[in-house]
Amino acid sequence: MRQFDHSRDSDGNILGAYPLRSTFIYPTYSLVWVDMIADYYNVSGDKEFIHTYKDGIVNTLAGFEKNMNELNLVNKTPYRYFIDWYTGPNNGSGTATKNDGENSAVVSLHYVHALQNAAMLFKEIGNDLTSLVYQNRAEEIKKSVYDLCFDMETNIFAERPDKTIYDQHTNIMAILTDAIHESEQRALLDKILNDKDLLQATYYYRFYLFEAIKKVGAPELFDVALRPWEKMIEDNMTTTLERFESIEKPTRSEVHPWSASPAYFYFNYLAGIQSVKNDFEEVRIAPAFGKLKTMVGLLPTSKGTIEFKLNRTKNKLSAEITLPNTMAGNLSWQGTEIPLKKGKNVYGIKNEIK
Incomplete structure (x- = not known):
């Protein structure tokens, strides 16, 4: 630029x-x-x-x-x-x-x-x-x-x-x-x-x-x-x-x-992974899926690598998301915003982060 x-x-x-x-x-x-x-x-x-x-x-x-x-x-x-x-x-x-x-x-x-x-x-x-x-x-x-x-x-x-x-x-x-x-x-x-x-x-x-x-x-x-x-x-x-x-x-x-x-x-x-603050200091993850039912991947960013496993069953989501220690964020699904902590996050059918 x-x-x-x-x-x-x-x-x-x-x-x-x-x-x-x-x-x-x-x-x-x-x-x-x-x-x-x-x-x-x-x-x-x-x-x-x-x-x-x-x-x-x-x-x-x-x-x-x-x-x-x-x-x-x-x-x-x-x-x-x-x-x-x-x-x-x-x-x-x-x-x-x-x-x-x-x-x-x-x-x-x-x-x-x-x-x-x-x-x-x-x-x-x-x-x-x-x-x-x-x-x-x-x-x-x-x-x-x-x-x-x-x-x-x-x-x-x-x-x-x-x-x-x-x-x-x-x-x-x-x-x-x-x-x-x-x-x-x-x-x-x-x-x-x-x-x-x-x-x-x-x-x-x-x-x-x-x-x-x-x-x-x-x-x-x-x-x-x-x-x-x-x-x-x-x-x-x-x-x-x-x-x-x-x-x-x-x-x-x-x-x-x-x-x-x-x-x-x-x-x-x-996968819906977007930076919302200071080049991935904070992220929002809002999966769109389309015709997919499962997505697995690694996204390198300037603040570290995001790992994700996303599965959709009808309108329900299960997810494993690992954020670097330099990053915070939210998982967005069906109109609900779920806070993500540093490290590994597991989101299940019961709508809770572990």
């Missing part, structure tokens, strides 16, 4: 790789840097960290704002908006539009996502005015995306206002940013997971798909989103591919970390 901050140019763009002799800029990656700051804060609770990068956040978002047009959607830029390695007839070299991203709904919603994270960060450090400015701008763009790109006949978002291209990506980001009302998000998620005519999110972008599943509380859909990785295992892969294979665009890399997001969500979402 520090190196990306150092790479910023005068327009607020952050280099996609740094240090680098050439100018490698995807404006969407600059937005992801803001999201990274928010992710780090959510784990660490370190407000001083926000102060370190607040000027950079302002600079980057102001730079991206220059890309917006009178429709509150993005314009073309000298640089390419990268979203995903789309395959098939609509491959636009990283965007779905084939028109350099002009009026792209998904790119506009990525800007909303960064604005929302920035609004949260500035509110946390007491800068309510800047937080409100970002929050209001996010609402304006969301409304425009909904008014211009939501298809009332199919009840999904198109990728641009002419409604010629439809992808999973735009709809995933619509859920994450609340561009569609919360009460309609689960139905939209079901639709995009089952509509094979939509341009599909590849490995990298399924990080956001897992986040959408987590947001709407639908762990039973996790294995549907996981199927491309099952195909990798069937193909005898032991490391993760960069993108989906196709005749026109075969994968360039068979060892690509950005495709490893299931390894994060197994722990963070299915």
Whole structure:
């Protein structure tokens, strides 16, 4: 995060790789840097960290704002908006539009996502005015995306206002940013997971798909989103591919970390282990299971390793959880919060910790 901050140019763009002799800029990656700051804060609770990068956040978002047009959607830029390695007839070299991203709904919603994270960060450090400015701008763009790109006949978002291209990506980001009302998000998620005519999110972008599943509380859909990785295992892969294979665009890399997001969500979402204070000084464990009945694992953290054995029988839970001596936390199940002590905790059908 520090190196990306150092790479910023005068327009607020952050280099996609740094240090680098050439100018490698995807404006969407600059937005992801803001999201990274928010992710780090959510784990660490370190407000001083926000102060370190607040000027950079302002600079980057102001730079991206220059890309917006009178429709509150993005314009073309000298640089390419990268979203995903789309395959098939609509491959636009990283965007779905084939028109350099002009009026792209998904790119506009990525800007909303960064604005929302920035609004949260500035509110946390007491800068309510800047937080409100970002929050209001996010609402304006969301409304425009909904008014211009939501298809009332199919009840999904198109990728641009002419409604010629439809992808999973735009709809995933619509859920994450609340561009569609919360009460309609689960139905939209079901639709995009089952509509094979939509341009599909590849490995990298399924990080956001897992986040959408987590947001709407639908762990039973996790294995549907996981199927491309099952195909990798069937193909005898032991490391993760960069993108989906196709005749026109075969994968360039068979060892690509950005495709490893299931390894994060197994722990963070299915096992439900999340830091709530000072980078795992305190944790909350809220298992989601999905279609699983048993989970066993080890989660290394900066405060030591968490060991867990979780079993579900109908709506009942039995658990063995071992916390390091540097950690405290709670087990959350069926609306009940159960304190966890340092060392080994055994939780049984009788709802008691031993």
